[in-house]
Amino acid sequence: MVFQAKSKDNFIIIDGSSYLYRAYYALPNLKTSSGLHSGAIHGFANMLNRIISEYDPKYLLMVFDAKGKNFRHAIYDLYKANRNAMPSELSEQTGPIIDLVKAYGITVLQEKDVEADDVIASAVKQIKIKNTQTVISSGDKDLAQLVSKDVVLMNNFDSKILDTKGVIEKFGVRPEQIFDYLCLVGDTSDNIPGVPKVGPKTAATLLTKYKNLAGVFQNSSQLKGKLKENIENSIETVELAKKLVALKSDLPLNLEESQLLIDKQDKASLEKIITKYELKSLSNQLKIKAIKKKVKKNYQLVGSIGQAKKIINECKKIKLFAFDTETTSLDFNEAELVGFSISYKHDHGFYFPLRHNCTPQSNLPFDEIILILQELFKDKNITVIGQNLKYDINVMKKYSIEVLSSVEDTMLMSYVINSSGKHDLGTLSSVFLDHAVISYEDVVGKGKDQISFADIDLDKAKEYACEDSDLTFLLFEILEDKLKKDKHLYEVYKNIEIKLMKIIADMEYLGVSIDNDELEKQSKDLATRINKIEKKIYKLSGREFNISSPKQIQEIFYDELKLPVLKKTPKGQPSTNEDVMTQLAEDHELPSLILSFRNLLKLKNTYTDKLGTEVSIISNRLHTSYNQTITITGRLSSSSPNLQNIPIRTEDGKKIRTAFIPRDGFKLFSADYSQIELRIMAHLSDDPEMIKSFVNGEDIHSSTAKKVFNTKGEPTPDERRAAKAINFGLIYGISAYGLARQLKIDNIEAKNIIDTYFSKYKRVRQYMDELKETAKEHEYVETMYGRKIFLPNISHSNFQVRSGAERTAINAPIQGTAADILKLAMIRIKNWLDEEKISNIFMIMQVHDELVFEIKETDIPTIGPKIINLMTNAEALKVPLIVNTFHGNSWRDV
Incomplete structure (x- = not known):
């Protein structure tokens, strides 16, 4: 049947099943306040909104795989046998997602015994809308065989369009050869066998030369060696692949043109879904008409120094604004400042171009703007908001711009609210604003085609940069409101994380x-x-x-x-x-x-x-990047290079630290908390025996060995080693099997050791059990300061997954509290250095429970004890905190 469209438009067919998985894995741990999984729903709605807003289709069809097996499983029982079952968290969101799509007014098709690809193929063949281009939105390469002059394939990951030319560039064959191509190479994702040793390049070469499968087999005698043998021995394999790869295009869909229109929404159903799954900011954006009528963003290019001064003066007056730099590199050391954006009002933003190559006449006078920024950020009465502001701070330091103003960071706010998942601007905008951001790759490209931000069109730069600061300003208001509803979390953010951010920025900038x-x-x-x-x-x-x-x-x-x-x-x-x-x-x-x-x-x-x-x-110098928002417990990590991973247990590993040296005239000074996690365990569990050992200054491992092995004198080295293994192992939830492996003893002996341990430290066992019960009840545990560590898998049906969550429930409060104490110590040390105006002591590294400084040797006798005092008194526990210090000419020496 041929539909007569009134005007030229896009007809979009969406592979809903591929959207489902991408949406779920983008936000796997997101839940509503009542505990309903909602990440996939958020992500799916966001992806759908983007398609609609960017392509403005008049016709749209959504296709999902039906539940259960299909006809291909009957042909080949190993079809998709390598795939895991759909995660239960996603399965429970599939129904609501389909309801959401229907509430949009979009027709949904699910046909039994076939796959979404077959339904899409049938739709492409049967639905012919005059003067309309069909766009298939999917990540499935099988659908490339449907591309023609009227049909294109859009990758749902990067929105890249594949027309006939695009298919040839990507696969090396024409769309009509994709079927033969897939039969040759097979499909590992679907467990479809292909010809052995025939990969994409070989398949493309064969089909270019011999046109099709028949031609390849007919001319196999011209081939050589193993390729010839494999081709000739794969006739049955290829015949099987043909049956599995072929798409059905004759399914009776019986669709009318009116069913493909998307202008009839069920507003009542939309509101129910929005309310139930807390899609608060979607209440307007989910409605297609509302998206089309959306107020245009007021993003302005700053065109003169006079306008620039006026905007900066407004920032000083308002005292709260979002700020974002645009540079030539993600490495602040190599980055050159190209421009920056400011936003202090919803849907408004200003872009200050400084070093754009395409239109240099539009650039503002660089030196004059730098002086204005230096003056602006000296003001301690203003507050600047950023998203990963640490990077911007270090970029500005290169131009002698010191940020003395108060700071806020939406990335850190999100992390404190829920340390699981991602905290980048794209994810936060999707979750809290239901908005798809302009990605960096959208603007500069990627791979070999990527260009410098300094070389992009100025209008593109303005839209991208202003959106970043605009969204950051909006997110700040939302996230601050969420934090203020939880006093403890707000204090973690204000007293620890945001204060630490500037210290970490300094450490990164200093390097080693x-x-x-x-x-x-x-x-x-x-x-x-x-x-x-x-x-x-x-x-x-x-x-x-x-x-x-x-x-x-x-x-x-x-x-x-x-x-x-x-x-x-x-x-x-x-x-x-x-x-x-x-x-x-x-x-x-x-x-x-x-x-x-x-x-x-x-x-x-x-x-x-x-x-x-x-x-x-x-x-x-070497400048590592300290990651403040990666671990779920609050611990810092580092990358480029990862300092935490430099091995210290072997002599060869220790040698590497010899290469880390102080600047001329200085020594490296290390201050390392001793057994801090065990001390925190004693404090949190309130175990009298463990507390007594620490208060009395006993060697905790020898003390434990005496209790566990009933030793009257000093324990043997093996007994102390076993006690050490169980002391540290139990913090990480070690099992009898794990302890047996570590000590090279049998499981029964290991179990007896653990049982004896808990009979001596009874409150430790009770505390661990309490943590697991708390985790099961609330799906999170807390550090001593109220930092929450969410455990969505604590009641998982899979034993291994559940056991992993239970181990985290025990360890996370201890590790997280240790991390918070170390952070507080860093803040106290920095405050002391600032108050005393001490400028020749540099905090340069943080690794595990250790801080490393550069200090002049003559200052160590006076500075060392002060650092120890600040660290040991960072928190008052029921047991003393002990700090070991060393100094030398390399990191190995300390």
Whole structure:
């Protein structure tokens, strides 16, 4: 049937099933206040809104997979056998999502015994709307076979359109050859077998030369070697693939043109869904007509120094505004300031262009604007709001702009509210504003086609930059309101996180000196040792092979040397992971050598070869990035490089720290909390025996050993080692099996040790049980300061998932409290340095429970005790906090 559209328009067919999964994994842990999972609903609505607002379709069809198996499973029982079942959290949101789509006024199709792809293929073939282009929105490559002059495929991830030319560029074949292409390469995501060793490039080459499958098989005699053999031996495989890849296009859809229009909404149903799933800001945006009538954003390009001064003066008057820099790099050390945006009013924003290459005549006078910003941020009476403001602060430092004003950060606010998930502007705008942001890649491109922000069109720059500051301003109001409803969370944000942000910015900006000669020396030594071990491995194996290949190690171990199979991978293959190798190494030399090879190679590739390349050519120092919003417990992490991962348990690992050195005339000074998590456990559990040991200054591990092993004198080294393992292990929820493995004893003995431990420290056991019960009741636990750690999997049906959540319930309050105490210590030290106007002591690193400073050696006798005092008194616990300090000419020395 041919529909006659009144005017040219887009007819969009959406693969709803592909939207479902993408929406769910973007916001997997989001829940309503009543505990209903809502992340997928938020994400789905946001994606749908974006399609509608950007493409303004008159006709729209939504297609979902029906429940249960389809006709392809009857053809091939292993079809999609590699896929996991839909997560229960997503399954419970599928119905509401379909209800939401229907409330929009969009027709939804779900046909039994077939897949969404088949319904889409039938719709494309049967629904012909005159003068209208059909757009299929999906992430499924199978649908590329439907592309034609009137049909295009839009990737639902990046909105990239694939027409005939796009299909050729992506796959190397024309749309009408996609079917044959898929039959040759197979489809691992659907578990469809293809011709062995025929990948995308080979398939494209064959089809370019021989046109189609028939041509490939007819000319197989012209092929050579293994390719010829594989093609000729795959006739049955390809015939099976044909049945699985072919899309049904003859399903009786029986649709009328009026059913595809999207102008008849069920407003009552929309409001019910909005209310139930707390889609508060969607109340207007979810309505298509409202989106079309949406007030245009008032984003302005600042065109003169006079206008710039007027806006800055308004900021001083209002005293609250959002600010965002635009630069040439995500690394503040390399970044050049291109422009910045300011917003102090809803739906308004101002972009100040400074260094745009395409229209240099539009740039404001750089030096004059820098002076204005220096003056603005000196004002302690104003408050500047940012999203990851730490980056902007460090960019501005390069231009001698010191931010002395009060600061707020929406990324940190979101993190304190719920540390799970993402806290980037795109995610926050989706969750709290139901708005799809203009992405950075939308503006500058990506990969080899990416250009500098300085080279983009000025109008694009204005829209992107102003949106960032506008949304940040809106988010601040929403998130501040949420924080203020929870006194403890608000205090965590105001007293810890926002104060710490400036300190971390300083640490990043300062960086640490690196001895490149030392790293080069270690690299050469490691290379020599790796080479020797490699030769030993080849000699023991009887042949050379790729030592970094798990598959080839598997062949050597289990096929050739017949070593025992201790564990299998999820795919049923014998495992060669580190745990298995460690066990095998107890009785066999080869696994031990391979472990040594792996460890030394990792040290070389990750540290001794790489650290020197990460040193800034500008500052000649290494600037790690401290991540304040990554871990769920509140602990800081670091990246580029990851300082926490530099190994210290092996001599080779410790050597790497030799390359971390102080600036000339200074020493490195380390202050490290001793056993802080055990001390916090004693405090939070209120266990009298554990508290007594710490208060009396006893060695907690020896004290535990005496209690557990009933030792009258001093415990043996093995007994103390076992006590240490259980003391630290129980904080992380170690099991009898885990303890047995660690101590190399049997499970029964390990269980007896744990039982004895809890009989001596009874309140510890009670406290752990209380934490698990609290977690099950509220789906979160709290640190001593009220920081919440959400545990959505605490009642999960899967035992392993549930057990992992229970271990987190025990550990997170302890680890989180330790993190908060360390942060408070950092704030106290920074305040003291500022109050005393001490400018020659630098806090340069934070790793685990340790702070590292650069201090002049002559100052250490007076400064050291003060740092210890500030750290030990960061919080008053029922047990003393102890800080160990060391100083030296390298990080290893301390």
